[in-house]
Amino acid sequence: MDRAQMDLLLEIMEVSFVIDETSLYLDTHPNDEKALRLHNNASQRYFELKNMYQARYGPLTNRDMSRYPWAYIDGPWPWEINFTNF
Template sequence: MNKNDTDLMRRIQELDFAMVETQLFLDTHPDCRQALEYYHRLHRELEPLVVEYTAKHGPLTPSAASTEGWNWIDGMWPWQTENTEMRERKR
């Protein structure tokens, strides 16, 4: 994964976390219009980035898997790094 792709995942994680944080705030402040707008703005920004990431690296959720082949089980899992997998191959 090159730097641009690492940055893309990082941005997805940032937006995703901001949504989680805002979701918790909205749970106890359901009438806050500002937070509501912020939540949906984050979601609008996130969606195309997920589409871009999926096209480059495969699905983040099973329903985003390719229609050409079941690539849900391909590629790295979130807890794997190039470092850990290289060590595995050396063993």
């Protein structure tokens, strides 16, 4: 995994965290317009980042579309990524 791939994966993880947290918050504060905007912006960014990652490196999960042959197994597995080197 090169630096560009690692940076993109880390940004996807960060944006995914924002989506998870705002979803939980909005469950109890559905009328918070600012939080909803933050959630929607993060969701849009996640979609863009995921498409960018998959176009360059292949599927992120086994639920994503794959080129032939099955490419999900090509990338490093999450436990194989050494985040301390980046």
